[in-house]
Amino acid sequence: MHNQINQKKNVDLFWDHTNIQSFLNSPNTTVWYWDIESDAVLITKGVEELCGYKREDFIHNPTIWKNNIVHPEDREIIVQNEKIHLNGKHTIYEYRIVQPNGSIRWVRDHGIPITDKNGNTVRVYGVLADITELKSTQQELLEKQEQIEAIIDSVDIIVWSYDYETNKTIYSASSKKIYGIDPKAFDENPGLWRQVVHPDDLKYVVNKHQELLAGHIISLEYRIIRPNDGKIRWINDRGIPKFNTRGEVIGINGVKVDITKNKMADQKIRFMALHDTLTGLPNRNLLYDYLQNLLTNTEEMTNRKLAVAFIDLDRFKLVNDSLGHHYGDLLLNHAAFRLKQHISQEDMIARQGGDEFILILENKEKHEIDSILNQILHSFATPFHLEKEEVYISPSIGVSFYPKDGTDADTLIKNADSAMYYAKSVGKNNYKYFEASHPEHAISSIKLDKHLRNAFKNNEFELFYQPYVDSHTGQIKGIEALIRWMNPKYGNVSPATFIPIAEETGLIVQLGEWVLRRACKEIKQWHEEGYPKVVLAVNVSIRQFNDDRFTTIVQSILEESRLEPHFLELEITETIMQNTAESMQIISKLKELGVKIAIDDFGTGYSSLSVLKDVSLDKLKIDRSFVVQIGSEKASIISTIIQLGKNLDLQVVAEGVETNAQHEFLREANCDFIQGYKVSKPAPLHVLKNLYKKS
Structure with missing residues (x-):
């Protein structure tokens, strides 16, 4: 009894005069502590919940763990490991414990001895893990043993x-x-x-x-x-x-x-968030942050010169469409390399998107900028050798100056863009400085805007559909709706051309509603005609998503078309998720309707992993820029994204799949679905009906 009182005093001194109470009282902390000299044992709140005994029970009876809690058949394991601890060695061992109600749990115990200068163990710390579920599925544990051991060793x-x-x-x-x-x-x-x-x-x-x-x-x-x-x-x-x-x-x-691995992973994620995955150049996010930070320091900018050069690759779309995306990506990489050769360390080059690049040139006189731009034009005169293909392209460049042509990032980039279009209009393969008197680009946009508004009443839009299939069985699981515009004057206008104009003018809300209504109606008819019960995927723009009437419109269209909500999947971009609070509210309302939500073009924007975990999503769609890297040393990135999706309980769709090798890689990586020319090109619904039999 006297010994117990001394033990309790020692424990109380340790307990009262250390600042680890918050750590010990955490229900998620399953740590035990054994002081050899006093034979005192301390346990955290997590251990209390695991074994069913209170901390006070251990104070009054230090041997309770070995004699009462540990399963009688496993007590020899404890005795053996105590001897090992006393020899100054740490151990990892497994045994069973018996809770007061008779329930048996399996635990893994990691004991870490602390020795004095003489090598004598003075105390032992231990970390417990409840492995009952692992033990109950022993076969699965054996199959994944290597993976589990790797995880344990990484801590x-x-x-x-x-x-x-x-x-x-x-x-x-x-x-x-x-x-x-x-x-x-x-x-x-x-x-x-x-x-x-x-x-x-x-x-x-x-x-x-x-x-x-x-x-x-x-x-x-x-x-x-x-x-x-x-x-x-x-x-x-x-x-x-x-x-x-x-x-x-x-x-x-x-x-x-x-935490080296965590740091490296964080750096990799941050790099991916701020850099273009194809070329490795800074992306649009980093560019805007960099430029805006420069411009907000007005005192420093007072005596500094700054120019923004907007570069668009002439004939790139022709190469990309005729030779395929693989060659298009090779061309972008080669072009990015040539551009980098002509800028100094104090300047920045970024990929704006597609075949567009932006240069930020600091502290350069006009004649220096002329020299840089002429060097770029001259470097593009040499053909690009892309594996077995040799292609020629040229750049059209527009330049704006701070503060003459703008004092904020958006204005400077917009005016440089306008000057670039002027350079294209007067022959391409040249550069022009922004002048407000150059109306060509503005006029063409206004004309296209006018035709875009008339397209609704003239019934110039139609829907194409591109299916995605189960990567293992090949069965069709979903169809993505894609808008097409055939204009009497301009012909087949690319979505890449008219969608940005619709976004800028606000017509995208009306356009998005038209697509959603038409697609729901057509897919419902597809179902009723006995074709496979596929999910309909529809892209949603930022403006459309943030429209106050959006959820009401979705509900109305579902009721009107009679399409069951679980057959509708709305595809949003990572950019939408940046306004987390509002986005989560809208997504929550859509989920209440029974609609599915997918993140489109995943990996090309920036998403906090915590946001992805907290938001109720159904699918990740991997951008094709990752798929084309299959077969290269960067292929591991797509495997990481697939595993991320699995860890978040999301289905994963890979876009832009064109080859058998890509399909095989994705199937082995356990990607759920594939979409791309390997499956089918986008086509009207009546064409797809010829590919799939009625059930």
């Missing part, structure tokens, strides 16, 4: 403890794996940790360490350089000071986690 943690009086730091054995240094070396050389920290981060780390010694809990991230191989690792370091009864700091307990 690299060092438990460390610093004693203020002796100036000694004790590290767990795992420091050998992370630091490449035997933990005893830290004990022999207390200042060794400073030598390992990256020089650029050392001051920051030392300052944080001083906060620890002052009694503050800290959490920081920094780099280390491993002495044995010179490799840089990222460390997340958390420290909690220990106090004596007078409130003085007497030491520190801490945990270091190797």
Whole structure:
């Protein structure tokens, strides 16, 4: 009894004079602590919930775990691992526990001993994981054993403890794996940790360490350089000071986690979010941020020169349509490489989208800009060698100047775009500076806008459909509606031409409603005629999505067409998700109607993974720019996206599939559906009816 009172006092001292209560009381933290000298055992709230016993039960009876909770047949495992802990070695072992109600749970226990300078174990930390579900599906566990082991091995943690009086730091054995240094070396050389920290981060780390010694809990991230191989690792370091009864700091307990993989993944995701996946150039998002940041610093811009050059590749569409997207992508890569050769480090080149590029030229006189643009034109005079093909293209370039032609990013880019169209109108393969007196582009847009408005009443629009199929069975599962415009004067006008005008003028809302109404009606008729019960996919623009009447219109069209809501899938872009709060509300209303939601062209914009997790989505559609990388060293990206979709319980559709090799890769990667010329080109519904039999 006297021994129990002493144990409780020791526990209370530890409990009251450390700042780890918030950590220990977390229901998600399943950690146990065994102090060898006092034989005291502490458990976190998570362990209480796992085993069904209270923390007080362990205080009164330190042997309760081994003698009462552990399954009688597994108690020898505990005894064996205690001996291993006392020898200073960490263990990972599995056994059964019995809850008070008789329920049996399987746990995996990771014990980490902490040794003193003599190599004697003074305490042991442990982390429990409930693996009952894994054990109940043993066959599945065996099949995925390699994957599970890889995940376990990827969690690299060092438990460390610093004693203020002796100036000694004790590290767990795992420091050998992370630091490449035997933990005893830290004990022999207390200042060794400073030598390992990256020089650029050392001051920051030392300052944080001083906060620890002052009694503050800290959490920081920094780099280390491993002495044995010179490799840089990222460390997340958390420290909690220990106090004596007078409130003085007497030491520190801490945990270091190797977060290098997370950092690399974050950097990769950030790079993908801000760079074009095809050319590796900065994308539209990074370009606008960069340009806007320059322009908002008005004091710095007072004496600076800045020009925006908008570049469009002449004849690119002809090459892309005649030779195929593969050659089109090769051409874009080669063109991007040539453009980069003619700009300095202080300038920026970005891919605006499609075959459009933008240069930001700083501190250049007009004659210097003339020289750069002429060099670019001259470099394009040489043919592009694309595997077995040789093609010629040229650039048309428009230039605007700050502040003469605009003081914000949108205006400067718009006016450079206008000057580029003027350059095209006077012969292409040249450059023009923006002049307000050049009306050609504005007039052509106005004329096209007028024809676009008349197209509704003249019944010039029609719908084409492109199916997507199960990648494993080949069965048709869905059809995407695509608008086409045949104008009496201009002929077949590309959606890439008239959709941006419809967006700019607001006609896109009316156009989107027409597509949705017509498509729902036609697919309902397809169903009634006995063709496969496919899902109808319809693209939704930002303006259409944000229209106050959108959900009401969707409901009205569904009622009018009598199409069951679960057969309608609305495709939105990642850009829509940037306004998270409003977007989630609209999506929630649509889901209440029973409509499915898909993210279109995934990977070309920017999506927070947390947003994707929180929003109720049904599908990810992988942009074709990733599919064309199949067969290259970048193919792993598409596998990562597919796995991401699976982890979020989303179905995945790959767009732009053209070859058997692409199809085979996607099938092996467990992509659900494929869409593209490999399946079918977009066609009117009556043409597709010839491809599919009635059920």
